[in-house]
Amino acid sequence: MAEKMLQFVTRPQEMPDKRPAAERAQDFGEIYRGFALQRAEEQASRCSQCGIPFCSVHCPLGNNIPDWLKLTAENRLQDAYLMSSATNTFPEICGRICPQDRLCEGNCVIERGFESVTIGAVERFITENAFENGWVTPNLPQAERDRSVGIVGAGPAGLACAERLRARGYQVAVYDRYDRIGGLLSYGIPSFKLEKHVVERRGALLQEQGVVFHLNTEIGDAEGQTSLSELRARHDAVFLATGVYRARTAPMPGAGLRGIAPALDYLTASNRRSYGDVVPAFEDGTLDAKGKAVVVIGGGDTAMDCVRTAVRQGAKSVTCLYRRDRANMPGSMQEVSNAEDEGVVFHWLGVPEAFLGDDRVSAVRARRMKLGMPDATGRQTVEPEPGPGLVIEADMVIEALGFEPEHLPELWAQPDLVTTPWGTIKIARDSFMTSLPGVFAGGDIVRGASLVVWAIRDGRDAADAIDAWVGAPESEMTLAAE
Template sequence: MASKMMQFVSIEQRMPDKRTVAERRDDFKEIYGQFSSERAGQQASRCEQCGVPFCQVHCPVHNNIPDWLKLTAEDRLEEAYELSSATNNLPEICGRICPQDRLCEGNCVIEQAGHGTVTIGSVEKYITDTAFERGWVKPVKPVRERSASVAVIGAGPAGLAAAEQLRKLGYAVDVYDRYDRAGGLLMYGIPGFKLEKDIVERRNEYFRQSGIRFHLNAGIGENGPSFAELRQRYDAVFIATGVYRARDIQVPGAALKGVVAALDFLTASNRMGMGDDVPSFVDGTLNAAGKHVVVIGGGDTAMDCVRTSIRQGAKSVKCLYRRDKANMPGSMREVKNAEEEGVEFVWLSAPEAFLGEGRVEAVRAHRMRLGAPDSTGRQMPEVVPGSNERHAADLVIKALGFDPEDLPAMFGEDALKVTRWGTLTIDWTTMMTSLPGVFAGGDIVRGASLVVWGVRDGRDAAAAIHRYLEGRVEAVDDVPMALAS
C-alpha cells in the first residue's frame, strides 16, 4: 500500500484488468474487472493533489476527487465512500459509464504532463462497489418527516438523484415512470458490457429501502395519473422524462425493412439479457446475428450499437460517420474498444440512400470533407462531388441522437413552455418551469446529454424544490447542509 501521494513518477498508470477480445465478444459482461485493494491504493496514490484540481472543476457534480483518492491511498475506504457519495447519487454508475477521457481524467494535470492520468473512474467504481459489499451503504433515514410531498416524473438519473436528495430532507417522494423497471437509459439504453443491470437494480433497491415509492408502468396521462392530478395531489412536481424521440434521416429507402432506430435495437437487446419476451428480437427484426450491420452516427449511442452487434454475432459491423475521428463526439475509449472488437469505422462518410427491394441490402454513401467552421467553431462536413461508395447491409441502425417528445401535448398542458428545440423552458435560478411548483431538469431541459449532468440537475432541482416549499428565496448555490450529505 502506498504511504504517500504524488507517486505518478514511480508508479505507472494501470486500468483494472481488461478481458480479452475473444472473451468479451461472446457475452455482455463488463469488460473491465475490479481493482484489488492494493492496486486501487497504488493508482490513487499517483494523484498530484493539485491546489486547483482541474479534475474536480471539470466534473459536472464537482466530486471531491483529490480528497477521496488520498483516502483510498491511505486505505481509509469507508471515509472515501462517504466523501464520494456526498456529491454524487450514482457514483458506482458514473465510475463505469462517464466519459472520463473528456471530463475528469482528460483534464488531469499529470495526464497533460505526459505521465498518464489517474484512473479516477475505476477508483470511484471500486470505492462504492466495496462499500456495498461491506454494508456501508445505508438507506436514507431523514432526521424528521415533512408533511409536503413531491412527484417525480421519470426514473432516470435526474429523477433518481432528485428523489434521493428530497428524501434526505424528509419529503415524501413518489417516482412515476412509463417503463416496468426504474433506471431509464441506465436499464434499457446502455448495454451490459458497460453497465451490468444488477448494478442498477442494487441502487434501485437502496432507493426503495430509503422510502422512495416507485410507480412503474405508469405513463403520465396513459396508464398512470394525469399531469393535472399530480399537480393537485402533490406540493411540487419534478419533470425528468429524458428525451426518447429518435432523430430520423431523410434519404431514399429510409422506410425499408431492416432500417431501425438505435434505441429500439438497444432496448430489445437489454430486455433479452434481462429475460424478457422480445418478439422483435426473436423474429430477427432487432437482432444482428448473421447480418452485415451498418450503424449511422458517431456518438456514444452509435458505439453501444456497434459493440452490441458484435456480441450478437453479426457477420460484419461498420460505423459511418460524416466527420473524421478527431471530431467524433463519442468517447475515444469506446472507439478503441470497438476497434479492438472488430468494428470497422468509415470516417468522412454519410448515407446518400438505403438500397433494396422491400428490405435493405446496402447503403450508398457520399464521401465527405470538412469545410469552414460553423457558429460553434466546428468544421462543417461537405459532400465531395461525384463521390460515393456502397456498403453491404442487412441491418442499418440509425444512431443520430434524440429529440424531446411533445410534453405539452402528452401532459395536456399547453401552458408548459418549451424552447424551439422542444426542450422544457426553465428559470435556471429556480429550476422552475413556466408552471408554479413544477420543476424540470436533465435531458428534457438540456437535450440529450450525460448521465452525470442528469445527476447534477436532479440535485440542483431538489435544492430548489426545498427552497420553494420552505418559502425561501436564496440563490441556487446556497444548498442546505442536509443536501450535501
C-alpha cells in the same frame, strides 16, 4: 499504509484488467475486471494533489476527486466512500459509464507527459468496496415531513432528485412509463458497460429509504393515463425528468425499407433480453443482428453501444459510418478503441445518401466528405469530397443520430407548459421552475440529450430548489415564462 502521493513520476498509469476481445464479444458481461485493493491504492497515489484540481473543475458534480484519491491511497476506504458519495448520488454508475477521457481524466494536470490518474476506475473501486463492506446504507431522513413531491421519470435525474428529497423527509413518489426503474440506465446502456444488477441494487436502496415507485404509469391526458393536473393536485411539487426519447431519423431515399431501426428500439430490445424478457421484435429477427451485415450510422456513445451490441449478437459484420473523422467524434475514444478491438470497422468522413434495396435494405450508399473551415462553435464543418462514393453492404441499419424531446404540452394537454424552440422544457435557471407554478424540470428534457452525470447534477440541484419552494411557499420564485 500506501506510499505518499505524487507517485506519477515513478509509477505508470495502469487501467483495470480488460477481458480479451474474443472472450468479451461472446457475452454481455462488463469488460473491465475492476481494481484489487493494492492497485487501487497505487493508482490513487499517482495524484499530484494540485492546487487547482481541474479534474474537479471539469466534473459536472464538482466531485472532491483529489481528496478521495488521497484517502484511497492511505487505505482510508470508508472515508473515501463517504467523501465520494457526498457529491455523487450514484458513484458506482458514474465510475463505469462517465466519459472520463472528456471530463475529469481528460483535464488531469499530469495527463500530458505522464498520463492521467485512472479516476473512473478508482471511483468504481471505492463504491464496490463500500458495498462489499456494508458501508452503503439508505440515506434515511432524521424526521418525516407532511409535504410530498411527485417525480415523473425514474432515470438518473429523477432518482437523484428523489434520493435527496427523501433524505430530507419529504414523501416522494416516482412515476415511470416503464416496468423497471433506471430509464436509459436500464434500457439504453448495454450490460457490458453497466450490468443491470448495479441499477437494481441502487433501486432497492431507494425503496428502503422510503421512495415509492409507480411503474407502468403513463403520464398524459388519454384514458387510463395519469394527468399532470392530477399529480399537481396530489403533491406539493412535481419534478419532470422524462428524458428525451424521440429518435432522429435520416430522411433519404429508401428510408421506409424494412431492416432500418432506431438505436433506442434496438438497444431496448437487447437489454430486455438481458433481463430475460420475451421481445417479439427480437424473436422474429427484426431487432436481432445475428448473421447480418450491420451498419450503424452515427458517432456518439449510443452508436458505440449499438455496434458493440451487434458484435455480441453474432453479426456477420459491423460497420460504423460517421460524417467526421475519428478526432472529431462526439463519443468516448475509449469506447471507439474497445469497438475496434472487437472487430468493428469504421468508415470515417462518410454521409449516407440512400438506403438501397427492394423491400428490405441491402446496402447503404454514402458520399465521401472532407473537413472544412471551423464554424461558429470552432468545430470543423464537413464538405462533399469530389469523386465516387461508397456502397456498404447492409442487412440491418441502425440509426444512432441522437434524440429529441416529445412534445409534452400536446401529449399532456398542458398548453401553458412553455418549451424552447428545440422542444425542451423551459425553466428558470435559478429555480428549475417551469412556467407552471410548483412544477420543476431537469435532466435531458431541459438540456437535450446529454450525459448521465449532468442528469444527476440537475436532479440534486432541483431537489434543493424544490425544498426551498415547498419549505417556504409564500416566497416568490421565478417562473420560466417570466
